[in-house]
Amino acid sequence: MSTGLVFAHAGAVLFVLGLAGGLVLGHLLRRILALNVMGSGAFLVLVGLAQSDGQPDPVPQAMVLTGIVVAVAATALALGLARAFHARTGRTRLDGGEE
Amino acid sequence: MRGAARLLVATLGLALAAALTRAIGELPAERPSQAVDLRPQVVAHLDQTGVSHPVTAVLLDYRGYDTLLEVAVLALALIALLVLAGARDARLCAPAGSPLLVSLARGLVPVVVLTGGYLLWAGAHRPGGAFQAAAVLAAGAVLLQLAGLMPAWASPGRWLRLGLMLGFGVFLGVAYGLLGRGALLDYPPQWAGALILLIETGLTLSLGLTLAGLFLFLTERRGRP
Amino acid sequence: MxxxxxxxxAGLIVLPLAWAAAAFVLGPGRGGGMAVVALMGQCALALGLAVGVMQTGPRVHAVGGWGAPLGIDLAADGLTVLMLLLAQSVALAVAVYARGYFADHAHRAQGLWFWPQMGFLVAALNALFLSADLFNLYVTLELLGLAAVGLVAVGGAAGQMAAALRYLVVSLIASGAYLMGVALLYGAHGTVSLATLGPLLAAGSPRLADSLAAALMLAGLLAKTALFPFHAWLPPAHGRAPAPVSALLSALVVKAGFYLVLRLWLGPFAPLAAPAGPLLGALGAAAVLFGSWQALRTAHIKRLVAWSTVAQLGYLFLVFPLLDSGGQALAAAMLQAVAHGLAKAAMFAAAGVLVLATGRDTLDGLAGVASRLPVTLFAFGLAGVTLMGLPPSGGFLAKWLLIDAAFRAGQWGWVPVVIGGGLLAAAYVFRVLRQAFLLAPPAARFQPVPRRLEWTAFALAAASVLLGLRAGELLALLGADG
Incomplete structure (x- = not known):
């Protein structure tokens, strides 16, 4: 198995772990981290799978660089929202209360 | 109820993981013969892009439009955070840093600035570029703030707003300016290198400010009696 | 020149990006006038594109001059142009409305950075409608999602924060699933260009990676479209946001997810997706009934309008099991998307006026509104006519075409859903009207409301009704795809 393929398999596992975490975790900080794990899993599959023949491919590498910056922006907004929510309610989870 | 939901997510997760593993496992052997391989194309046109590093060529030329939108995403995240930060005390003082942190910051920040400049320059022919440079510069700003050598930011004044948008504005202007050649971001080969350097320089400044702002607009005064 | x-x-993407950035540099609360002028220009650009597509067929703009698959292509066909026209016209009306709404001192703080965020939102919509590249679409989806979430949070209250966070979590999970699909497709075919992928996916028997990619991407997009059972995030987000934001989100942002599902379904995923048609139809039917039922139960005006969005989105998915049996179904879906977009923007605009005038967001508080704000109430009722599907509205024609398509396909089981949904819509619209025609209690006090807010709501509602009379032109655009 090539290195790229190992990365792709690891990415698939991380993606599913992050997805499950994003769905079931209650604490907002953990949830945001889980979503980052999920995104990183997808990035690993994108780069790893494209390079499964052992030759580097600059196109998915550039895509992942773009994706990382987008993920940074989304994480910053999520953390800002979570802090603002905490500042107003003292709560760290979203459970219950809404229709 | 909660337990049932977790069980369901766990079951579906395992099924998805199994399916993904199988799909990934069987792909290389079954890769269809007609599949596209972009690698030769990336290399073949590299001399028209004005940069010699293939990843930078994809980022700023072949798929430069992705990067333009990505800069918009970062700018947007900062604006959304400004809304959350809301009206704050404009006279935010920096926290008093520990002496160790202060001397560390004093020693490190010049190196950080130098590293940022190097990364910007290096992007054309080896791994590096505006984003990496901006991240390093922003880290320097965060370090200064943590050490108490720089105040947190209140709502941005006109010059700061201009600085935050400058890189995006230059990028957008270049993209639109080249429309006369027939398409957005259609660099003429002889100018491509210079235009990309111009965009990267603007982006380094603005993204550095933006990334720093993501921290400095939200940070609070701490540890003061 | x-x-x-x-x-x-190119202009439809560059212009909103430019005014978004310029509005930010101008400063808090500024840039509204510029936005209105620029949106007029964008309407002209979209019309120009529509005429071009009608006359010479679909267009491709190769960004960077490379062309797919090395570069990124922008592509415009009838479907694209229809969505672009809807987006520019609703955005223009909302911009006019928002200038009045945020000028009110009670909302000034919410409007500090509204204009740059709206600019990025409109740019993201246009870029999404035009993009013919799966990874580029991911970036536009993220830009759109973050703009929408940021706008939900501008009010700053705890409930809005919670709604925005919930929206953001769903949006990020959905984008993650979409991105995983893109990764699998790139791994299998070495390209993310829609035009290049189509023939590659059609050739040979479908591989597991392809089917899995299609499933992940469609599931992500359905969550972004708030199709039942992924709808839970929508009512709080659309119900709690300021009225101009709710109008943009309900009329346009959720449609972007639907548009992409349709685009992929008709395009590269055509060989894979057909078996899922009945499932999407069933979810759509459930959305129509459940959303309408919830709209009948809620005590809040804006929440009622938001639940109505959940129901009306359901209609869009009823067409998926019918797409194989001719062009009727596609026409019905696009007409419903446009008619609902106009009507829902009108309804949220009117609801915003009602909340502003009565000072609270409850149905109880509406007593006596009919005599004070007749224009607004008329606008609400007219938009309701479209949602119910009464002639001559665009909604009527859409539902008529839908029923026709169901009969032609021999799937008459969808017909009671369409008719029942219309009756339920009538019931929840009349809940609002009935309350508004009650006599005002003596202690009731109404705030004065700028005329401009009332008339924008009216213009949008009138457009949604008159659409039924001019539907021929719209359907001709779809026919231009050939």
């Missing part, structure tokens, strides 16, 4: 600078596809 070379004619190239007037290229409408």
């Amino acid at each position: 070379p004619a190239a600078y007037a290229d409408p596809s």
Whole structure:
């Protein structure tokens, strides 16, 4: 198995772990981290799978660089929202209360 | 109820993981013969892009439009955070840093600035570029703030707003300016290198400010009696 | 100046990005006038593109001059142009409305950075409608999602924060699933260009990676479209946001997810997706009934309108099991998307006026509104006519075409859903009207409301009704795809 393929398999596992975490975790900080794990899993599959023949491919590498910056922006907004929510309610989870 | 939901997510997760593993496992052997391989194309046109590093060529030329939108995403995240930060005390003082942190910051920040400049320059022919440079510069700003050598930011004044948008504005202007050649971001080969350097320089400044702002607009005064 | 600078596809993306950035540099609360002028220009660009597509067929703009698959293509066909026209016209009306709404001192703080965020939102919509590249679409989806979430949070209250966070979590999970699909497709085929992928996916028997990618991407997009059972995030987000934001989100943002599902379904995923048609239809039917039922139960005006969005989105998915049996179903879906977009923007605009005038967001508080705000109430009722599907509205024609398509396909089981949904819509619209015609209690006090807010709501509602009379032109655009 090539290195790229190992990365792709690891990415698939991380993606599913992050997805499950994003769905079931209650604490907002953990949830945001889980979503980052999920995104990183997808990035690993994108780069790893494209390079499964052992030759580097600059196109998915550039895509992942773009994706990382987008993920940074989304994480910053999520953390800002979570802090603002905490500042107003003292709560760290979203459970219950809404229709 | 909660337990049932977790069980369901766990079951579906395992099924998805199994399916993904199988799909990934069987792909290389079954890769269809007609599949596209972009690698030769990336290399073949590299001399028209004005940069010699293939990843930078994809980022700023072949798929430069992705990067333009990505800069918009970062700018947007900062604006959304400004809304959350809301009206704050404009006279935010920096926290008093520990002496160790202060001397560390004093020693490190010049190196950080130098590293940022190097990364910007290096992007054309080896791994590096505006984003990496901006991240390093922003880290320097965060370090200064943590050490108490720089105040947190209140709502941005006109010059700061201009600085935050400058890189995006230059990028957008270049993209639109080249429309006369027939398409957005259609660099003429002889100018491509210079235009990309111009965009990267603007982006380094603005993204550095933006990334720093993501921290400095939200940070609070701490540890003061 | 070379004619190239007037290229409408490029202009529709560059112009909103430019005014978003300029509005930010101008400063808090500024840039509204510029936005209105720029949106007029964008309407002209979209019309120009529509005429071009009608006359010469679909267009492709190769960004960077490379062309797919090495570069990214922007593509415009009838479907694209229809969505672009809807987006520009609703955005223009909302911009006019928002200038009045945020001028009110009670909302000034919410409007501090509204204009740059709206600019990025409109740019993201246009870029999404035009993009013909799966990874580029991911970036536009993220830009759109973050703009929408940021706008939900501008109010700053705890409930809005919670709604925005919930929206953001769903949006990020959905984008993650979409991105995983893109990764699998790139791994299998070495390209993310829609045009290049189509023949590659059609050739040979479908591989597991392809089916899995299609499933992940469609599931992500359905969550972004708030199709039942992924709808839970929508009512709080659309119900709690300021009225102009709710109008943008309900009329346009959720439609972007639907548009992409349709685009992928008709395009590269055509060989894979057909078996899922009945499932999407069933979810759509459930959305129509459940959303309408919830709209009948809620005590809040804006929440009622938001639940109505959940129901009306359901109609859009009823067409998926019918797409194989001719062009009727596609026409029905697009007409419903446009008619609902206009009507829902009108309804949220009217609801915003009602909340502003009565000072609270409950149905109880509406007593006596009919005599004070007749224009607004008329606008609400007219938009309701479209949602119920009464003639001559665009909604009527859409539902008529839908029923026709169901009969032609021999799937008459969808017909009671369409008719029942219309009756339920009538019931929840009349809940609002009935309350508004009650006599005002003596202690009731109404705030004065700028006329401009009332008349924008009215214009949008009138457009949604008159659409039924001019539907021929819209359907001709779809026919231009050939």
